[in-house]
Amino acid sequence: MPEFRKDPLVGRWVVFAPERKQRPQEFGRLELPSTTKDAFAEGNERLTPPEVFAIRPAGLPANGPGWRVRVVPNRYPALRIEGTLDPEAVGFYDRMNGIGAHEVVIETPDSKKALEELPIEGVADVLTACKSRIADLMKDPRFRYLLVFKNVGPMAGASLSHAHSQLIAMPVTPLAVKEKLDSAKNYYDLKERSIFEDILHNELRTGERVVYQNHGFVVFCPFASRFPFELAIFPRRQSPDYHTADEHELVLLADAVKTALLRLNRALGKPDYNLILHTAPVRRPRKNYWTTIDADFRWHIEILPRLTGVAGLEFGTGFFINTTLPEEAAQFLRHMVNY
Amino acid sequence: MPEFRKDPLVGRWVVFAPERKQRPQEFGRLELPSTTKDAFAEGNERLTPPEVFAIRPAGLPANGPGWRVRVVPNRYPALRIEGTLDPEAVGFYDRMNGIGAHEVVIETPDSKKALEELPIEGVADVLTACKSRIADLMKDPRFRYLLVFKNVGPMAGASLSHAHSQLIAMPVTPLAVKEKLDSAKNYYDLKERSIFEDILHNELRTGERVVYQNHGFVVFCPFASRFPFELAIFPRRQSPDYHTADEHELVLLADAVKTALLRLNRALGKPDYNLILHTAPVRRPRKNYWTTIDADFRWHIEILPRLTGVAGLEFGTGFFINTTLPEEAAQFLRHMVNY
Numbered sequence: 001m002p003e004f005r006k007d008p009l010v011g012r013w014v015v016f017a018p019e020r021k022q023r024p025q026e027f028g029r030l031e032l033p034s035t036t037k038d039a040f041a042e043g044n045e046r047l048t049p050p051e052v053f054a055i056r057p058a059g060l061p062a063n064g065p066g067w068r069v070r071v072v073p074n075r076y077p078a079l080r081i082e083g084t085l086d087p088e089a090v091g092f093y094d095r096m097n098g099i100g101a102h103e104v105v106i107e108t109p110d111s112k113k114a115l116e117e118l119p120i121e122g123v124a125d126v127l128t129a130c131k132s133r134i135a136d137l138m139k140d141p142r143f144r145y146l147l148v149f150k151n152v153g154p155m156a157g158a159s160l161s162h163a164h165s166q167l168i169a170m171p172v173t174p175l176a177v178k179e180k181l182d183s184a185k186n187y188y189d190l191k192e193r194s195i196f197e198d199i200l201h202n203e204l205r206t207g208e209r210v211v212y213q214n215h216g217f218v219v220f221c222p223f224a225s226r227f228p229f230e231l232a233i234f235p236r237r238q239s240p241d242y243h244t245a246d247e248h249e250l251v252l253l254a255d256a257v258k259t260a261l262l263r264l265n266r267a268l269g270k271p272d273y274n275l276i277l278h279t280a281p282v283r284r285p286r287k288n289y290w291t292t293i294d295a296d297f298r299w300h301i302e303i304l305p306r307l308t309g310v311a312g313l314e315f316g317t318g319f320f321i322n323t324t325l326p327e328e329a330a331q332f333l334r335h336m337v338n339y
Numbered sequence: 340m341p342e343f344r345k346d347p348l349v350g351r352w353v354v355f356a357p358e359r360k361q362r363p364q365e366f367g368r369l370e371l372p373s374t375t376k377d378a379f380a381e382g383n384e385r386l387t388p389p390e391v392f393a394i395r396p397a398g399l400p401a402n403g404p405g406w407r408v409r410v411v412p413n414r415y416p417a418l419r420i421e422g423t424l425d426p427e428a429v430g431f432y433d434r435m436n437g438i439g440a441h442e443v444v445i446e447t448p449d450s451k452k453a454l455e456e457l458p459i460e461g462v463a464d465v466l467t468a469c470k471s472r473i474a475d476l477m478k479d480p481r482f483r484y485l486l487v488f489k490n491v492g493p494m495a496g497a498s499l500s501h502a503h504s505q506l507i508a509m510p511v512t513p514l515a516v517k518e519k520l521d522s523a524k525n526y527y528d529l530k531e532r533s534i535f536e537d538i539l540h541n542e543l544r545t546g547e548r549v550v551y552q553n554h555g556f557v558v559f560c561p562f563a564s565r566f567p568f569e570l571a572i573f574p575r576r577q578s579p580d581y582h583t584a585d586e587h588e589l590v591l592l593a594d595a596v597k598t599a600l601l602r603l604n605r606a607l608g609k610p611d612y613n614l615i616l617h618t619a620p621v622r623r624p625r626k627n628y629w630t631t632i633d634a635d636f637r638w639h640i641e642i643l644p645r646l647t648g649v650a651g652l653e654f655g656t657g658f659f660i661n662t663t664l665p666e667e668a669a670q671f672l673r674h675m676v677n678y
Binding site (some may be wrong): 003016154159278300302314 | 346348352353356417431485488493494496507513514522539545564565613647649650652655661662667
């Protein structure tokens with residue numbers, strides 16, 4: 001059974017998922033271990049747990065071929081869907097059961113295609129699948145926080161090459177997320193404006209870090225990027241919740257994501273990367289710490305190219321050294337054509 | 340000129356060091372770029388900037404052979420020693436000049452030897468060099484925080500194989516360090532005991548996560564380890580400041596570090612790793628936020644084996660998934676012989 005353990009000094013919860021451990025060289029992997037067969041390819045649907053969501057033509061049966069996007073529970077989940085948290089003290093320390101959801105969004109039936117190589121409709125299907133799963137998992141009263149992320153390449157912690165994202169639903173809000181929400185709230189209290197709106201306004205006004213924009217989204221290199229060629233994608237419309245994005249917004253988001261990834265590929269030669277979708281924690285009708293985030297927090301996407309290993313300084317202190325100014329990266333990416 | 344930029348949302352300072360950028364595949368590296376010649380080897384002293392510290396027999400000239408440990412400024416520093424901070428607003432954002440020190444501790448004249456392969460006296464020399472440099476740099480009134488770290492192997496962000504550590508002196512205390520200090524202070528205020536003492540006491544009482552101990556130090560796998568086989572080394576004697584360790588303590592620390600690294604090597608086959616020395620920020624006589632850390636904070640060492648890439652989840656949320664329970668890792672390491 002996976003478990004959560006709390007670091008008593010920094011208050012950070014860590015998930016222990018010993019069942020995911022394979023051989024020593026696979027320690028720490030977040031992905032399914034690679035097998036000789038591609039379990040995510042069309043025709044191999046029986047090799048995954050039964051699907052929880054799919055986009056396929058009407059009339060075709062579940063767990064068979066013909067799908068465009070498919071969501072399945074992770075066969076080696078970091079968190080388990082069954083059970084209760086049972087938080088308790090263990091001597092000096094705190095633990096609880098590793099309850100949560102851990103799903104895989106298989107982005108295409110094609111073993112060889114990358115997300116950004118799909119047509120806009122294909123990318124939009126993936127974004128729609130994420131929206132649908134988030135909306136569904138939010139209903140589970142045990143879950144407070146949902147996260148979609150995508151690891152591409154070994155430097156980014158991936159071990160499977162078939163295009164996929166992962167979705168995790170957690171019973172706790174991670175400390176770094178809480179701090180981000182607190183910070184956004186403090187800013188709103190002080191200024192009566194959203195910090196996301198202020199950042200967006202500033203970036204559009206100066207333009208020097210903007211890489212791409214369409215009518216729904218702005219892609220830019222953040223002022224204090226941690227990684228060279230780091231990108232942020234902000235929606236123009238205020239909403240804390242990704243699952244409120246409508247069909248048209250998801251098409252525009254697909255356009256922004258595809259453009260961002262294609263340009264990174266051209267600039268850096270298909271770099272390994274992480275993509276992270278930040279959406280607000282689940283708010284319940286009960287009195288809640290985050291009742292104001294409807295105005296002060298905005299869902300957004302981060303893309304972190306992973307060109308080199310992350311060094312001791314960063315893990316020791318949260319302090320990053322970046323060799324590339326975002327203005328230079330943005331200028332380079334701005335002048336690229338998509339294809 | 341390097342510069343600090345502050346992320347307006349999370350309050351994190353990032354250092355931009357564009358002079359360190361080489362080719363695209365070297366983006367983000369923290370180390371000196373590798374050359375055909377080993378600039379750190381004995382006889383190549385002219386290939387580094389002039390040394391700021393060395394341990395060599397009396398009578399031998401500086402910047403020549405015969406040394407055991409040598410400290411030099413980083414040829415491609417992330418921070419520059421000359422100048423003033425000049426903090427200022429840039430439109431919506433905050434920046435200041437990248438003032439600080441960035442030095443390299445060359446741990447041995449031998450190109451092929453790893454730190455843990457040195458005799459105890461050799462490891463103690465390295466620890467003494469770090470102490471001496473910290474004590475010296477602390478005197479510079481511009482510096483608030485000093486950090487020693489060691490990156491070994493590409494997964495850990497290293498690009499040079501010659502055994503070395505790095506020392507960075509910074510004009511700001513990183514956010515994660517501040518939070519750790521705050522947390523330690525809050526604990527002390529609540530309990531009137533140091534959290535470090537409580538952790539140490541708890542680990543020694545249960546013993547299940549202890550890997551090794553001598554009369555000065557305890558090596559253990561932390562309860563909420565982020566990485567498989569992560570290790571912490573706590574001194575038994577209370578002190579917030581590494582540079583207060585005396586000669587005997589440094590010999591005992593050398594024994595603990597050497598033992599920890601040799602056992603990791605045997606258990607995991609010479610894994611890449613980061614080693615981080617956490618010492619308290621510099622306290623000045625002036626009224627200061629951290630005046631109480633003499634009792635509530637304790638210097639310590641973290642060793643983070645880097646078996647796989649760090650994935651999107653961790654950078655997105657600070658939330659880690661670990662496949663190895665520290666009790667299992669400790670049991671494995673405890674029953675190993677050193678050589």
